Amino acid sequence: MTTIPFKDRLAQPAPILMDGAMGTQLHVHGLPIDAAFDVLNLTQPQLVSQIHRAYIEAGAELIETNTFGANRCKLAEVGREDQVEAINRAGAALARAAAAASGRSVYVGGSIGPLGIGIAPYGRLKAEDARAAYAEQIAALAAGGVDVLIFETFNDLAELKLAIEIAHETAPGLPIISQMSFGPDDRTLLGHLPGRIAHELHNAGADVIGANCSSGPAQISRIVAAMRAAAPGARLAAVPNAGFPENLGGRTMYPATVDYFADYALAFRSIGAVVIGGCCGTTPKHIAAMRAALDDPARTHNGGAIFSGGLVRVNHVESEGEDAGPAPKERPTELAYKLANGAFVVSVEMAPPRSHNLDRLLDHARLLRDAGADVLNIADSPTARMRISPWAVCHLLQTRLGIETVLHFPTRGRNMLRIQGDLLGAHALGLRNIFVVMGDPTRIGDYPDAMDNYDIVPSGLIRLTKQRMNVGVDQAGNPIGGATSFTVGCALNMGAVDVDKEIEVLGKKIEAGADFALGQPVFEPQIAEAFLRRYEALMGEPLRLPVLMGVMPLYSLKHALFLHHEVPGISIPDAIFKRIEDAGDDAPSEGVRVAQELLRAMRGMVRGAYIIPAYGRYELAAQVIDAVMVAG
Numbered sequence: 001m002t003t004i005p006f007k008d009r010l011a012q013p014a015p016i017l018m019d020g021a022m023g024t025q026l027h028v029h030g031l032p033i034d035a036a037f038d039v040l041n042l043t044q045p046q047l048v049s050q051i052h053r054a055y056i057e058a059g060a061e062l063i064e065t066n067t068f069g070a071n072r073c074k075l076a077e078v079g080r081e082d083q084v085e086a087i088n089r090a091g092a093a094l095a096r097a098a099a100a101a102s103g104r105s106v107y108v109g110g111s112i113g114p115l116g117i118g119i120a121p122y123g124r125l126k127a128e129d130a131r132a133a134y135a136e137q138i139a140a141l142a143a144g145g146v147d148v149l150i151f152e153t154f155n156d157l158a159e160l161k162l163a164i165e166i167a168h169e170t171a172p173g174l175p176i177i178s179q180m181s182f183g184p185d186d187r188t189l190l191g192h193l194p195g196r197i198a199h200e201l202h203n204a205g206a207d208v209i210g211a212n213c214s215s216g217p218a219q220i221s222r223i224v225a226a227m228r229a230a231a232p233g234a235r236l237a238a239v240p241n242a243g244f245p246e247n248l249g250g251r252t253m254y255p256a257t258v259d260y261f262a263d264y265a266l267a268f269r270s271i272g273a274v275v276i277g278g279c280c281g282t283t284p285k286h287i288a289a290m291r292a293a294l295d296d297p298a299r300t301h302n303g304g305a306i307f308s309g310g311l312v313r314v315n316h317v318e319s320e321g322e323d324a325g326p327a328p329k330e331r332p333t334e335l336a337y338k339l340a341n342g343a344f345v346v347s348v349e350m351a352p353p354r355s356h357n358l359d360r361l362l363d364h365a366r367l368l369r370d371a372g373a374d375v376l377n378i379a380d381s382p383t384a385r386m387r388i389s390p391w392a393v394c395h396l397l398q399t400r401l402g403i404e405t406v407l408h409f410p411t412r413g414r415n416m417l418r419i420q421g422d423l424l425g426a427h428a429l430g431l432r433n434i435f436v437v438m439g440d441p442t443r444i445g446d447y448p449d450a451m452d453n454y455d456i457v458p459s460g461l462i463r464l465t466k467q468r469m470n471v472g473v474d475q476a477g478n479p480i481g482g483a484t485s486f487t488v489g490c491a492l493n494m495g496a497v498d499v500d501k502e503i504e505v506l507g508k509k510i511e512a513g514a515d516f517a518l519g520q521p522v523f524e525p526q527i528a529e530a531f532l533r534r535y536e537a538l539m540g541e542p543l544r545l546p547v548l549m550g551v552m553p554l555y556s557l558k559h560a561l562f563l564h565h566e567v568p569g570i571s572i573p574d575a576i577f578k579r580i581e582d583a584g585d586d587a588p589s590e591g592v593r594v595a596q597e598l599l600r601a602m603r604g605m606v607r608g609a610y611i612i613p614a615y616g617r618y619e620l621a622a623q624v625i626d627a628v629m630v631a632g
Contacts, residue, residue: 003105006147006175007207010235015269017294018109018239018277019055019063020287026051028283036078038070041090048091052098056106058284059291062275063099064111064150065091067141072133073115073125085140092144109150109177110141112163119159121460121512130159134166142171152179152239153213153279155189157200164204177237177275178206181213182223190416191476194223195230202234210237213279217264225271235275238268242281258289265290266300334404335375335433336487339516339546345608347406347518347548348621349377352387358396364618369403371622377435377518377610380408391422395429406433406489411456419456420474423465427484435489435518436461459508462488466513492517492547493569494531503535510545518610521550521563523572523594525601532605548608551599553624554591555614557581592623599624 003009009016026037029047040048048066055063069075070087080087092110099106115133117125138149149167154160160178167176178201180188187193194211201209209231211223220240227236242261261278268276276294278286293299338345348368353361365376376397378390394405407426414422426434436458456464464475465486472483490509496502506517522528528549535543554560554572557580564572576594583590599609613621 003107003147006107009107010175010207010274015273015294016107016275017059017061017265017287017291018275019052019058019060020278020282020284021242021280022048022051022064022066022068022111024281024283025054036069036075036080038067038075038087038091039078039080039083041066041070041087041094042083045090045094049094049098052095053102054284055287056098056102056104058288059295060277060287061105062107062109062148062277063095064109065095065141065144065146066111067091067137068111068113068152069116071112071115071137073117074113077116084136085143088137088140089144092141092146096145107147108145109148110138110144110146112137112141112149112151114154114156114159118156118456118460119162120457121463121508123460124457127162130162131166134163135170138167138170142174146174148175148177148207150177150179151206152177153181154179155181157188157190157192157197161200161204164201164206168205175207176205177208177210178204179210179212179237179239182211182219184215184219186219186223186226188476191420191474191478193478194226196476198227198231198234202231208235208237208275210239210273210275212237212239212277213241216240216242217261217267221264221267221271224268224273228272236271236273237275237277238271238273239275239277239279240264241279242283242286258285261286262289262293265293269294332485333432333487335406336515338374339487339607342607343374344603345374345546345548346372346611346625347375347377347608348373348611348613348618348625349379350393350618351379351616352390352393354385354387356388358388358393361393362396362400364616365397365401365403367622368618368625369401371625373403373621373625374608375404375406375433377406378408380410391426391429391431394426394431398430404433405431406435407431408437409434409461410437411458411461412438414456416456416475419461419464420469423469423484423486424480427486432485433487433489434465435491436465436514437491458490459505459512462490462509462514463512466515470513487515488513489516489518489548490514491520493520494522494549495520495527495569495571497569499531499534500538502531503538506535506545507539514545516546516548516607519547519549519606520569521552521612522602523570523576523598525598525605527571528602528605546607548610549599549602549606550610550612551595551624552612552614553595553617553620554580554587555617555620556587556591559591559614588617588620592620595624 023037052063067088070084072081072084075081075084095108099108115130117123119125119130120127151160151163164176164178180197182188198209211220214220217240220238224236224238265276368376378393380390381387390407394407397403397405438458465488468475469480469484470486472480474480492506493502532543560572560577560580563570579590579594580587611621611624
């Protein structure tokens with residue numbers, strides 16, 4: 001049946017009823033909830049078509065293609081990245097065929113979800129790769145004949161705006177519905193409130209803006225009402241989950257009844273939503289109940305039970321970033337003060353123990369303090385081995401021994417919520433020197449199957465810390481009760497195979513606001529000299545970022561061979577190998593002498609020493625410090 005253009009249909013007074021969850025229905029048919037549902041467009045098209053027909057028969061006027069995760073990044077997880085076009089075209093064809101066979105006026109929406117990988121500078125995916133991935137999927141859906149693009153379940157506003165921009169470029173004129181997902185506090189994962197989302201998406205050129213997924217109809221009604229108040233000229237979409245999911249007998253179940261959804265369909269209409277539907281947990285029965293409620297002129301929603309005065313009450317329109325100006329900062333850390341005043345800083349790395357007993361570590365730390373260490377670096381799960389929290393270690397060292405620490409802060413294994421919460425927690429504990437690093441992959445450690453994802457790359461975390469939290473706001477621009485005062489370090493490998501690439505990455509870290517760098521161990525002063533010359537040649541100025549050069553006292557010939565052959569970026573010359581080998585049982589002492597000589601040779605090139613003792617031999621590090629103090 002011929003339908004009027006989707007944009008013209010939006011202008012009509014009656015809301016458009018969307019379908020419900022595709023994934024839920026596939027799960028009901030026996031597929032695991034984490035299956036690659038998009039691939040079914042090719043492998044089980046009859047099942048996908050059956051679900052489309054069920055939603056159309058229930059009264060849906062807009063059905064979505066089974067392509068939510070059909071982008072190159074997500075499909076790569078199941079080895080199908082070369083089938084993006086085929087899967088999306090098939091998804092569009094299946095939905096289009098079901099709509100045509102119904103004999104009704106049914107629109108087809110091309111479902112597009114987030115890429116699943118953070119985009120630079122806060123993720124590891126390059127912006128150009130993200131653009132290419134979205135363009136590829138959008139072009140395939142447009143070629144398949146969808147009536148509208150539906151961007152849904154996004155939690156990163158910047159990513160959704162990028163997707164909308166690419167849609168305008170790739171499929172100009174094709175209508176766009178854009179929907180964000182919100183947490184229980186009515187904020188997105190990155191902390192944005194509905195008012196901010198409404199302004200940004202409306203200004204980005206989306207034809208319909210709104211919320212989907214989240215916790216359920218009650219929350220979506222609050223969010224959509226807030227969006228209406230903040231952007232009264234926008235067309236709105238309300239597409240909730242069927243409540244909070246529960247796991248019952250191995251099945252994922254949702255509690256919201258069909259009658260409850262029917263009442264909320266009327267509430268969404270009264271708020272002003274022009275697109276109404278269901279997300280996770282909703283079924284054809286939910287959609288049929290919503291259809292019946294919307295078509296019944298005599299039916300009114302259950303205002304006494306759910307609403308106040310027939311509409312969701314909105315007490316205020318959020319103002320994000322309000323009173324978020326710079327707050328007075330605390331005094332600089334001792335590390336920051338010494339770096340600013342040109343002092344040669346000596347730091348020693350310590351690994352937290354695999355125990356809650358810190359007596360031995362305290363003894364070693366006291367030894368290093370008394371030897372003259374300025375600051376102690378506390379590693380976070382080095383080599384992905386389970387150890388006590390470095391937060392606890394840093395706090396104990398600072399309060400018990402009065403020596404400053406540098407908290408190693410890996411991005412791996414942390415999402416954006418945890419990162420910001422951890423930063424606030426560190427600052428509250430007085431841990432204001434942090435070393436931002438990617439962190440070791442879990443596959444090499446005690447728990448190779450542990451979660452290994454991350455939302456942000458080191459340069460992005462440096463920018464978040466220095467340019468947001470250190471001026472009093474979080475990543476989303478919301479106040480955090482005053483500015484933090486972190487001094488932030490970054491990683492540097494002067495012996496990198498691709499020195500130009502290392503310099504490029506370092507430039508991004510400096511631009512983001514890095515205060516100092518901790519260098520990978522160097523066993524040849526000429527490597528540091530060559531790096532500094534190349535940096536100046538490429539950047540047009542000397543490297544001004546203070547570098548604490550890595551120094552690792554060699555413990556044995558076996559230790560030296562391991563570093564040389566198995567640790568990227570470390571090269572040990574033959575002359576040092578011979579010295580360690582010739583030393584025999586005295587190899588640890590010879591390793592200390594080598595480290596002392598290297599520090600003396602490089603003292604004019606770097607601003608400090610970052611001593612990394614092997615096998616917990618902190619007494620060797622103390623001997624290196626003694627030599628530095630004498631030389632100073």
